[in-house]
Amino acid sequence: MFEITDIQRDYITEILNISMGSAAAVLSEMVGEEVGLSVPEVVFLPRRVAADKFDLNNSAKMSGVTQSVSGAINGDALLMFPEEKTLTIVRILLGDTVPVESLTEMEQEAMCEIGNIILNAIVSSVANLLQKEIVSSLPHFISGTGREIYAINAGCEDDLVMFLKVGFGLESQSINGHVTLMLNVPSLREFIAHLDEQINAL
Amino acid sequence: MHSDSNELGAVTAECLSSDTGGLFGKVLDLSEHGLFLVDSARKIVLWNEWMVQASSMARRNVIGRTFNEVFPELAGTRVASVIETALDKRAASLLSRSLNKSLFPLFSANGGGARKRIEQSVIVKPIECDGRDYCLVQITDVTPMVQREEVLRVLAREAEAAQKAAEEISRFKSEFTSTVSHELRTPLTSIRGSLGLVSSGVMGELPLEVNKLVSIACNNTERLLFLINDILDIDKIESGKMDFVIGPVDLMAVLRQALEANQPYGEQYKIRYVLKQVVAGVVVKADTDRLMQVLNNLLSNAAKFSPEGAEVEISVLQNGAMVRVEVKDSGAGIPLQFQSRIFEKFSQADGSDTRKTGGTGLGLSISKAIMEKMGGGIGFETEEGKGTTFYIDICEAAPA
Amino acid sequence: MDEKTVLIVDDSRVSRMLIKSVVVDRHPDWTILESGSGDEALTHAGEQIDLMIIDFNMPGMNGMTLAEKMKALYPTAHISMLTANVQDSIQKRADSLGIGFEKKPITEEKIANIMAQVQPSYV
Numbered sequence: 056m057f058e059i060t061d062i063q064r065d066y067i068t069e070i071l072n073i074s075m076g077s078a079a080a081v082l083s084e085m086v087g088e089e090v091g092l093s094v095p096e097v098v099f100l101p102r103r104v105a106a107d108k109f110d111l112n113n114s115a116k117m118s119g120v121t122q123s124v125s126g127a128i129n130g131d132a133l134l135m136f137p138e139e140k141t142l143t144i145v146r147i148l149l150g151d152t153v154p155v156e157s158l159t160e161m162e163q164e165a166m167c168e169i170g171n172i173i174l175n176a177i178v179s180s181v182a183n184l185l186q187k188e189i190v191s192s193l194p195h196f197i198s199g200t201g202r203e204i205y206a207i208n209a210g211c212e213d214d215l216v217m218f219l220k221v222g223f224g225l226e227s228q229s230i231n232g233h234v235t236l237m238l239n240v241p242s243l244r245e246f247i248a249h250l251d252e253q254i255n256a257l
Numbered sequence: 258m259h260s261d262s263n264e265l266g267a268v269t270a271e272c273l274s275s276d277t278g279g280l281f282g283k284v285l286d287l288s289e290h291g292l293f294l295v296d297s298a299r300k301i302v303l304w305n306e307w308m309v310q311a312s313s314m315a316r317r318n319v320i321g322r323t324f325n326e327v328f329p330e331l332a333g334t335r336v337a338s339v340i341e342t343a344l345d346k347r348a349a350s351l352l353s354r355s356l357n358k359s360l361f362p363l364f365s366a367n368g369g370g371a372r373k374r375i376e377q378s379v380i381v382k383p384i385e386c387d388g389r390d391y392c393l394v395q396i397t398d399v400t401p402m403v404q405r406e407e408v409l410r411v412l413a414r415e416a417e418a419a420q421k422a423a424e425e426i427s428r429f430k431s432e433f434t435s436t437v438s439h440e441l442r443t444p445l446t447s448i449r450g451s452l453g454l455v456s457s458g459v460m461g462e463l464p465l466e467v468n469k470l471v472s473i474a475c476n477n478t479e480r481l482l483f484l485i486n487d488i489l490d491i492d493k494i495e496s497g498k499m500d501f502v503i504g505p506v507d508l509m510a511v512l513r514q515a516l517e518a519n520q521p522y523g524e525q526y527k528i529r530y531v532l533k534q535v536v537a538g539v540v541v542k543a544d545t546d547r548l549m550q551v552l553n554n555l556l557s558n559a560a561k562f563s564p565e566g567a568e569v570e571i572s573v574l575q576n577g578a579m580v581r582v583e584v585k586d587s588g589a590g591i592p593l594q595f596q597s598r599i600f601e602k603f604s605q606a607d608g609s610d611t612r613k614t615g616g617t618g619l620g621l622s623i624s625k626a627i628m629e630k631m632g633g634g635i636g637f638e639t640e641e642g643k644g645t646t647f648y649i650d651i652c653e654a655a656p657a
Numbered sequence: 658m659d660e661k662t663v664l665i666v667d668d669s670r671v672s673r674m675l676i677k678s679v680v681v682d683r684h685p686d687w688t689i690l691e692s693g694s695g696d697e698a699l700t701h702a703g704e705q706i707d708l709m710i711i712d713f714n715m716p717g718m719n720g721m722t723l724a725e726k727m728k729a730l731y732p733t734a735h736i737s738m739l740t741a742n743v744q745d746s747i748q749k750r751a752d753s754l755g756i757g758f759e760k761k762p763i764t765e766e767k768i769a770n771i772m773a774q775v776q777p778s779y780v
Contacts, residue, residue: 062670069669072714073761076741085335085356089746093714122349149355151410159406161399164378165355175348182346190347193380257674 057099057215057243063250067097070180071219078176082169086148091224092173094234099243103212105235106205118158118198119232120170124178127187127245130214130237132178134170134221138198140230141166147225158196167194173221177234181217184249185242205235215243291363291396297344297389299323308396311363311375328361336360339381343392347383354378354399361396376400435492438485445485449478487619491602494626501544501630505654508541508548508573508580515552516571522557527565530556534572541580541651547627548651551635554620555584555647562588562645579633579650590641599637600625624649661775662688662705666698666723667712667739672763676710676739679768695723702730708775710768713740713747721747724756735774739763 059067071094079092119135136144145162148169158166171194182189197204205212219234238246285292286306294303304319312319319327324340331337335357339350352360354376361379364372378399384391452475454460456468463471493499516530523530541548559569563586570585591599602622621635628635632652639645663680667673673691680689690706692698695718698711709727713720724736737757740747751758757774759767 065669066671069671070762072669073741076743076761080743081335083744089744091742095716126347159409160402161353161355161406164351164353168351168353168356171349171351175342175346175350179346179348188347190383191349193349193382194351254671257671257678 059099059247062254063247064097066250066254067184068094070184071097071177074176074180075173075221078172081172082148086150088148088226089224090148091222091229093222093224094219095222096220098218099215099238100218101212102205102214102216102237105216105218105233106201106212108201108218108233115200116198117201117204118166118196120167120174120194121197121204122171122174122194123192124189124237125192126189127182127185128189128236128238128242130239131235132174132191132237133197133204133235134173134232135204135235136223136230136232140232143228144169144223144225144230163196167196170194174234177219177236181236181246184253185246186249215240217243289398291361291394291398293319293394294384295324295340295344295392295394297391299325299340299344301327302391308363310366311396312361313364330362336379336381340392340394343381343383344390347385347390349380349382352377352379352381354403363396365398365400373400376403431492431496434488435496438488438492442482442485442489445478445482449475449482452478484619487623490623491619491626494623494630499627499630501547503542503544503631505540506543506545506548508539508543508582508651509535509537511545511548512552512571512573512582515549515556519553519556519560523560523569526560526563528560528563529568530560531568531570532572533570534574536573536575536580539573539575539580540654542654543631543633543651544627547631551624551627551649552582554624555582555649558620558647559584559586559588559645562586564588575653576650578653580653581648581650583646583648585644585646587644590643590645591637591639592641596639600635659776660686660688661707662690663772664690664692664698664701664706664709666692666695666709666715666720668693668715669712672712672739672761675763676768679765680772683769683772694718695720698723699726702727706731706734708772709734709736710771711736711738713738713742721750721754724751724754728754728756735771737771737774739767739771 075092075094079090082092083090116138117135118138118141119133121131121133123131142158145158145166149162149165174194175191178189178191215238217236217238219236221232221234223230223232282305285303288305288307291307291311292303292305293301293308296302300321300323301319302321304314304316308314308319309316314327324337325332328336336352339352342348342350354360357379359374360377363375363377365375366372375396376399378397380395380397382393382395384393452471455463456471456475490499512532516532519530556569556571563569567587570583572583572585574581574583600621602619625635628649628651634650635647636650637645637647661684665673665676665680667676670693673693677689677691680687690701690704692701694715698709709724709731711720711724711727720738720740724738727734727736735757736754737759738747738751739759739761741761743760748758757771759771
């Protein structure tokens with residue numbers, strides 16, 4: 056496990072929350088309703104451990120959005136929610152109460168856009184911190200169990216990931232999901248170095 | 258015509274424009290998507306045939322002009338901002354039709370009729386080429402998909418409405434049944450009472466023929482009363498209005514009482530109830546009256562379906578944390594095709610069984626509901642030609 | 658000399674450090690109080706406070722609730738909400754409470770603007 060100090064964690068959380076603030080503003084303008092987004096927790100852990108966090112509840116199905124990133128960091132950025140929560144988020148944001156059991160194609164596309172806004176905001180704050188460029192691809196809708204989504208058994212289970220808790224505040228309910236960002240070890244060191252540089256400048 | 262675009266932009270436009278006969282331009286013109294390319298100076302350097310058709314803007318009026326000049330109405334919108342993001346931050350974006358109701362002002366040529374706005378889904382991708390940044394905008398016409406989902410929504414809403422209507426009808430039916438049954442029971446009870454008095458002879462001896470007719474009337478009135486009581490029970494169970502007082506019950510005492518009560522009935526069918534096995538002093542969690550009702554139902558059924566002179570065997574045994582009461586007859590057994598419906602309402606195996614009287618077809622379904630309410634269960638084992646064993650499982654009360 | 662007391666409320670230690678550095682830099686003579694939560698901030702009630710810089714998103718009591726309570730206790734003090742939540746509805750609530758509103762990220766200029774509210778002569 057990769058440990059960071061409290062002050063480092065505090066700094067990352069703060070910049071991520073600022074980017075979440077602007078993502079929430081974009082979303083709430085689009086849907087004409089107050090949307091809250093926050094990142095209350097940031098940890099670094101191996102991919103396998105991240106997958107296990109989801110698979111604790113009997114391999115419950117998760118769904119969400121993924122986009123690949125390249126440049127300063129390479130891999131995938133994932134935004135995941137328990138499957139039924141994804142349905143709730145989309146239905147609330149689209150203001151639709153049609154009793155269809157799973158997301159329609161158009162609703163999946165809407166979820167992709169929501170994920171795209173959130174993931175772009177997170178990736179862009181990480182790029183700013185690294186002072187390097189990260190190119191991100193188009194979002195895709197995915198669903199499956201934690202192990203399926205994290206491609207466990209593909210030989211990358213020990214790769215470190217940045218694992219964020221994301222709180223989605225809608226109407227009067229709050230929905231928790233997770234964002235995972237792949238960070239290879241050299242870029243992680245660099246990330247921490249930039250972090251320290253900026254903390255020391257305070 | 259490309260004088261005000263930058264050098265590479267002009268080159269790109271030249272290469273890609275089918276006006277100049279470029280192969281790639283021709284390929285892009287065959288695309289089923291709208292495609293255009295914006296360079297880092299925000300100028301449009303590519304505009305495919307799909308875009309020409311949908312926007313009614315010829316290539317020469319677009320190439321070399323900035324995005325804002327071509328689409329002044331989109332200034333400050335999300336489309337404009339994601340193009341900026343693609344060029345500045347190299348992030349790709351997707352704009353869904355559901356969250357962005359009106360994207361580009363694009364229309365389909367509707368066979369000479371009114372032009373219809375195209376429902377769109379848009380993706381915006383950064384492209385780097387020879388050290389220069391571009392942004393590709395790709396538009397997909399999702400009008401057919403939107404229409405399909407509209408239909409799906411209408412159907413889903415209709416299905417929901419139909420279900421509500423069905424629930425409403427079912428509620429009405431149950432209320433109606435309940436009201437009618439109550440209204441029928443009172444006069445029937447007094448008819449039954451009067452007929453009973455007449456047939457007993459207290460009002461004077463009746464001629465044999467008349468007595469026969471009065472007895473038939475009396476039996477059938479009784480049968481109607483049973484049916485109405487069963488219907489009321491089912492209704493109470495289904496509407497959750499049947500009260501249960503669940504407490505510790507001395508099972509053997511209740512069973513003996515039930516056997517005693519059914520003795521005359523058994524004699525009528527010329528069968529004998531035999532208590533084969535007991536669990537002495539066992540205490541169960543149940544509602545005494547309801548448990549009695551279930552036992553009566555099983556005992557009378559067994560009598561009805563046993564051949565004359567047969568024995569109906571009753572056994573009580575421990576079954577894990579439950580106590581099981583078995584009632585075994587030696588009747589015809591339950592035909593396979595009927596087994597799955599045995600606990601359904603108004604189900605009787607064989608309409609031709611002439612010995613069977615007084616059955617309403619509700620008894621077992623009431624028994625099942627009662628047993629489930631008390632946390633127990635009901636089941637059977639049967640073999641055609643050999644007989645049937647019905648059993649109930651009742652929760653044993655925790656020892657005091 | 659016009660010495661002031663500033664109360665900084667933010668659950669992020671980094672944010673508090675950032676704000677504090679700007680204040681100290683401009684006014685080394687001012688007194689600075691720091692709190693990591695709304696409840697902690699309320700323990701300072703009764704002390705002399707001229708300026709409050711409050712974060713909106715905090716665990717427990719949010720910044721707006723704290724600002725309302727503080728406004729009642731200190732009707733003449735200046736309160737500014739500092740937040741990553743840049744939605745109009747939050748701004749409107751701040752306006753109706755009669756308190757300032759600044760969007761994160763924190764910059765020197767934004768903090769200087771807030772300080773100017775209690776130091777009209779300050780440029």
